[in-house]
Amino acid sequence: MAKEPEDTIASRISRVLADRIVRGELPAGFRLRQDHIAEEFGASHVPVREAFRRLEAQGLAISEPRRGVRVASFDIKEVREVAEMRAALEVLALRHAAKHLTPAILDAAEEATREGDAAADVHAWEEANRRFHRLILTPCNMSRLLASIDDLHAASARFLFSAWRSGWEKRTDHDHRAILVALRQGRAEEAAGILERHVQWIGRAPKSTNKAGENGEAFAIVG
Amino acid sequence: MAKEPEDTIASRISRVLADRIVRGELPAGFRLRQDHIAEEFGASHVPVREAFRRLEAQGLAISEPRRGVRVASFDIKEVREVAEMRAALEVLALRHAAKHLTPAILDAAEEATREGDAAADVHAWEEANRRFHRLILTPCNMSRLLASIDDLHAASARFLFSAWRSGWEKRTDHDHRAILVALRQGRAEEAAGILERHVQWIGRAPKSTNKAGENGEAFAIVG
DNA sequence: GAATCAAAAATTATCTATAATTTTAGAAGG
């Protein structure tokens, strides 16, 4: 039978908690109490504490000595910061990945784009979006870089899910398609340029169709 | 009396171990045994394990379930990866920091450069070098970005210390000075460009004065 | 002498217990 990628209780707990935080099930500022979580997972608090250290490093939780751990809060300023870091690092990754991209990979990325366009809800869209980015960046073969991008992507997704209140409307991702066209034609620098702007857009453009004050503000969903 | 920045045993252990790994006192591949470290610090292994999670996240150690934790190994490929990530992120930080730089900060950075040039050994040089970079980047006021840069800087320093075998010779850091000149004259983009090349140099230029095979290879010391 | 195997020792991952600290709740006083 297939073995799990990580088989310690601590890593499983950290993965589940990270997912909950990203999806917004655990809201910003929410207190993560080690005994409660331990009980939920049928474990002691020792692996829970180890999971906390991981979440802390990912920027999903903050820990104050003796005062416990809470879900990290984030404001629009931090969303922009994450977007700019992602833009810088994804461009770097794409420049290295470009020469290793095969037609098969680009086809898969196009399929991911189509699935994103057809997505019925924000979670499905985000899953497809993440897949697109992973597909075109993974061939850079730089594990540390990819790990950083993954963490930043999680932070972006968290913002996306939290900002999304109303219904989901389908749309066409022109940026993704333009990136693929450029890559297919071997114009890596152009693709990198589009990718940079594409990612930086996150948290930049207030959605003018929303009434101010309705629920704070809404922003363009991209990424 | 002044309080320590972090007062848990786990954070202290992780800081000390990180320092030892960076300085090369703990060599790549070295096994970190939780009970031994616990004993050394007069603690139990619980905080040691938490420290391990932090080192893992920083890329300084790798952990295999049930098989323990070892000091991360690194090759020239990873050194380049770290250098490119640093270049990308430091450029981003400098672009944001530029508008907040004051003459006082630039003076302090110049002083750090002088101290680096006068450094008697590689550790003193690295300390001054790090200070220079921190001084000009911190005003970007982007904590997540700065934390990432710090981790990458540690990885660079680790390489620097490991590659350095022979004696230390003083030299003048022209890049740092050129960056300061550009910043003083308000040419932030030019400064960012120099910084980018400066950081990317790490792990790039084989030092031609060393005989091949003497101790693997030596590389230009920059950063 | 090298390879193989089994028992012993060491080590990890986890649980349970405990001291110290923080938070909560409620009483007393303004």
Next chain:
DNA sequence: CCTTCTAAAATTATAGATAATTTTTGATTC
């Protein structure tokens, strides 16, 4: 009704104990 204080409850951080796994050691065989 709002502070302020205090005692109780909850929570964190760490220690000590234990089962499971891995590593080491050393004998045995080819």
